[in-house]
Amino acid sequence: MGNxxxxxxxxxxxxxxxxxxxxxxxxxxxxxxSLYYSLTDSSLVKIGEFIGLDNxxxxxxxxxxxxxxxxxxxxxxxxxxxxxxAFALLIAVILxxxxxxxxxxxxxxxxxxxxxxxxAISLLWRFLFMNEGVVNSLLxxxxxxxxxxxxxxxxxxxxxxxxxxxxxxxxxxxxxxxLKNIPAExxxxxxxxxxxxxxxxxxxxxxxxxxxxxxxxxxxLIGALQEFTAAFIVTNGGPMKATYLIGLKIYDEAFMQMRMxxxxxxxxxxxxxxxxxxxxxxxxxRYWVHYExxxxx
Amino acid sequence: MNVTTxxxxxxxxxxxxxxxxxxxxxYPLLWLFFASFKxxxxxxxxxxxxxxxxxxxxxxxxxxxxxQYTYSTFFVNTFMLVLPTVLFTVLSSLLVGYGFARFTFPxxxxxxxxxxxxxxxxxxxxxxxxxxxxxxxxxxxxxxPFIVPALFGCFPxxxxxxxxxxxxxxxxxxxxxxxxxxxxxxxxxxxxxxLCIPAMVSATIFQFIWTWNDFFNQLVFINSVKKYPISLAxxxxxxxxxxxxxxxxxxxxxxxxILPSMIIFFLAxxxxxxxxxxxxxxx
Numbered sequence: 001m002g003n004x005x006x007x008x009x010x011x012x013x014x015x016x017x018x019x020x021x022x023x024x025x026x027x028x029x030x031x032x033x034s035l036y037y038s039l040t041d042s043s044l045v046k047i048g049e050f051i052g053l054d055n056x057x058x059x060x061x062x063x064x065x066x067x068x069x070x071x072x073x074x075x076x077x078x079x080x081x082x083x084x085x086a087f088a089l090l091i092a093v094i095l096x097x098x099x100x101x102x103x104x105x106x107x108x109x110x111x112x113x114x115x116x117x118x119x120a121i122s123l124l125w126r127f128l129f130m131n132e133g134v135v136n137s138l139l140x141x142x143x144x145x146x147x148x149x150x151x152x153x154x155x156x157x158x159x160x161x162x163x164x165x166x167x168x169x170x171x172x173x174x175x176x177x178x179l180k181n182i183p184a185e186x187x188x189x190x191x192x193x194x195x196x197x198x199x200x201x202x203x204x205x206x207x208x209x210x211x212x213x214x215x216x217x218x219x220x221l222i223g224a225l226q227e228f229t230a231a232f233i234v235t236n237g238g239p240m241k242a243t244y245l246i247g248l249k250i251y252d253e254a255f256m257q258m259r260m261x262x263x264x265x266x267x268x269x270x271x272x273x274x275x276x277x278x279x280x281x282x283x284x285x286r287y288w289v290h291y292e293x294x295x296x297x
Numbered sequence: 298m299n300v301t302t303x304x305x306x307x308x309x310x311x312x313x314x315x316x317x318x319x320x321x322x323x324y325p326l327l328w329l330f331f332a333s334f335k336x337x338x339x340x341x342x343x344x345x346x347x348x349x350x351x352x353x354x355x356x357x358x359x360x361x362x363x364x365q366y367t368y369s370t371f372f373v374n375t376f377m378l379v380l381p382t383v384l385f386t387v388l389s390s391l392l393v394g395y396g397f398a399r400f401t402f403p404x405x406x407x408x409x410x411x412x413x414x415x416x417x418x419x420x421x422x423x424x425x426x427x428x429x430x431x432x433x434x435x436x437x438x439x440x441x442p443f444i445v446p447a448l449f450g451c452f453p454x455x456x457x458x459x460x461x462x463x464x465x466x467x468x469x470x471x472x473x474x475x476x477x478x479x480x481x482x483x484x485x486x487x488x489x490x491x492l493c494i495p496a497m498v499s500a501t502i503f504q505f506i507w508t509w510n511d512f513f514n515q516l517v518f519i520n521s522v523k524k525y526p527i528s529l530a531x532x533x534x535x536x537x538x539x540x541x542x543x544x545x546x547x548x549x550x551x552x553x554x555i556l557p558s559m560i561i562f563f564l565a566x567x568x569x570x571x572x573x574x575x576x577x578x579x580x
Contacts, residue, residue: 011481012400019393019412019456022449026427027415033426047429094315101312107566108319111326114562116510119531120551124329127548132341134328141344166322218417226421229512233532247421247513254425255517264425271422278417 038265044258055265065241065249066266070273072157073246077224080161085216088168092175093205106176113169121163122233126150129159129234150235153242160230160243171216178212179205210289218278225274246270333549340544352545356553359546363537366522368530368550375509375526378440383504385447386455387497393450394459395485399471409460416453428517442518443508455500462496463489499568506558527554 013020038055041048059066091109095102115121128134129149136146149159182205190200228247231237237244246266254263327346333355335348360368397409431442450456466489474484490497512528519529531554534547 008400009402012396012402012405015396015400015481015485016393016408018389018448019396019450020408022389022446022451023411023415026446026449026451027418027423030423030426030430031418033429034422037425091318094311101315105315105319109322111562112322114506114558115326115555116507117512118510118555118558119512119528119535120329120555123531123535123547123551124325127332127340127544128325128328130341134325134344137344166325222417222419226419233512233535250421250424251513251517254428260425260429267419267422267425271419274417274419 034264035268037261038268040261042259042261042264044255044260048261051261055262056269058262059265059269065244068241069244069246069249070269072242072244073225073227076157076161076227076243076245077221079158080164081217081220081224083161084165084168084220085171085213087165088171088216089175089209089213091168092172092179093201095172096176096179106173109172110169113167116167117163117227117229119229119233122230125159125163125230125234151239153240156235156239156242160234163230163234164224164227171220174212174216175209178209182208207290211291214281214285214289218281221277221281222274225270225277329548330552333545333552335545337543337545340548355543355545355549358543359534359549360553362530363534364522366525366530368527368553370523371525371527371530372553374524375528378443378515378526379505379508381440381444382447382508383501385444386452386504387500389448389450390452390455390459390500391485391490391493391497393456394463395481395489397456397460398463399468399481412453412456416457424514424517431518437518438520438524440519440524443514447504452504455504458500459493459496462493466492498565502561502565502568505561509558 037047039050039052041051041054095105095109112121129136131146131148131151133149135149139146147155150156186204186208187200190204195203226247227245228251231243231245231248232251235243237248250263250267250270253259253266257263331346331348332340334351334353336350336352339349362368397405397412427442428437431437434441436442436445446452470488470492471484474488479487510528512532515526515529516532519525522530522533525533527550531547531550534550
């Protein structure tokens with residue numbers, strides 16, 4: 001390597017050094033530390049003794065909340081994420097036209113998404129879905145009896161899921177961008193072949209959108225499996241722990257019960273779960289995700 | 298029906314459906330807005346947006362708060378937390394993005410892959426050690442847990458965005474600047490930075506809104522009411538108030554808490570609705 005190349009490389013390293021430091025100090029080191037803590041009986045006050053896999057054993061054999069909590073989390077994820085993506089895709093396909101009106105719709109549909117799972121929106125959800133709330137009043141007007149949206153263990157989780165579906169804007173915008181990238185020739189060709197709308201959608205639109213479906217799916221899954229705010233503010237894990245997502249459990253264990261070691265173990269199980277799910281989707285992706293360059297990217 | 302009437306009917310139906318969905322999307326927000334002007338009993342059991350009689354005092358009373366601090370404190374706190382976080386995120390992402398996009402150095406691809414991987418690292422798993430580390434540094438109950446990671450590029454999403462953006466800028470710009478005797482720093486700040494403004498604006502907007510809306514990290518790292526940002530203050534109002542809660546005041550403050558995000562959204566709509574996707578989903 002010439003002198004100039006060395007200098008060039010040093011400049012590059014200098015520029016990325018903030019990230020290198022941040023990665024080592026605030027990501028890799030905490031990750032390793034959390035693995036270590038998960039093998040100790042640490043509390044909020046002191047780093048505990050090494051106890052091997054005890055936390056994990058307790059988690060899987062004695063903890064009455066862990067499996068229900070995982071079940072609720074998985075159920076939530078598998079309801080909220082597909083519903084959100086399906087809705088986002090449907091709306092994106094309908095809105096994929098250039099006109100003033102479509103821009104207005106896009107803006108309106110995106111609006112809820114910028115508010116995220118903020119406290120204000122969680123509060124709003126409480127008001128909409130409480131027994132004397134707006135939604136039940138509306139149902140009453142059309143003759144449907146009130147539903148106990150937040151108080152019934154069977155329903156509460158779906159009520160929370162609706163909040164996520166309502167915020168489908170970001171996924172919609174990503175789908176819209178993907179739709180814009182589909183070459184018009186393909187649609188022309190489909191027309192020449194005499195394909196109907198549904199067939200064109202299934203044979204042209206959907207396959208070409210799979211990279212974006214994939215991206216959306218991964219990001220939404222990772223987000224949903226860690227969901228916290230909505231369930232914390234709207235239902236606080238209840239009723240009867242029906243919305244006690246694993247994120248809430250980790251928070252409880254760590255900062256309420258002050259069992260840092262145990263909470264770390266729970267978070268590692270969640271982490272491994274997310275990893276496995278993500279890897280599985282990556283693995284299956286070559287069967288259903290189509291890249292324009294034939295899968296080399 | 299002939300073709301034109303049929304098309305007309307179909308279009309009408311489409312718009313009807315879209316407007317209906319639009320109403321569902323927007324109605325809750327409108328309800329929240331008008332609810333802040335309703336009397337407390339009026340809040341329950343009514344579909345009407347319009348208050349029976351307007352209560353104007355909710356904002357003033359809500360702002361005054363119930364305890365020691367008013368919402369002035371909470372708003373100032375939020376800005377003290379959010380603004381440096383956003384500024385440092387954008388700055389560090391620009392620097393690191395430039396490094397990845399324009400320089401070759403050993404292990405660059407490995408580093409880049411690691412950076413992308415951290416996009417998928419669940420924040421929950423590093424939260425507890427981060428909490429302990431920050432506590433040992435004496436940063437808990439300050440805004441440092443938000444500001445310092447931002448300074449050190451802990452938001453890979455924005456770095457990735459900058460890398461993609463800078464890669465799209467012609468290298469000839471850099472090369473001719475080198476001919477003129479410019480160093481890397483001059484190139485970055487004098488030549489590339491002005492061109493990167495669209496990406497920097499997007500990053501600013503998104504990071505502002507995400508940090509503003511964030512609740513979980515604030516809940517974990519901030520404990521004294523004096524330092525509460527709005528989200529924690531709101532949650533305190535929700536919890537503190539028992540049966541006889543002045544809900545309209547809480548709602549009024551909720552409206553104020555989402556106002557900055559709303560304003561930014563309407564000012565920078567095209568960045569959201571058009572721009573969000575142009576940066577690099579395709580890698």
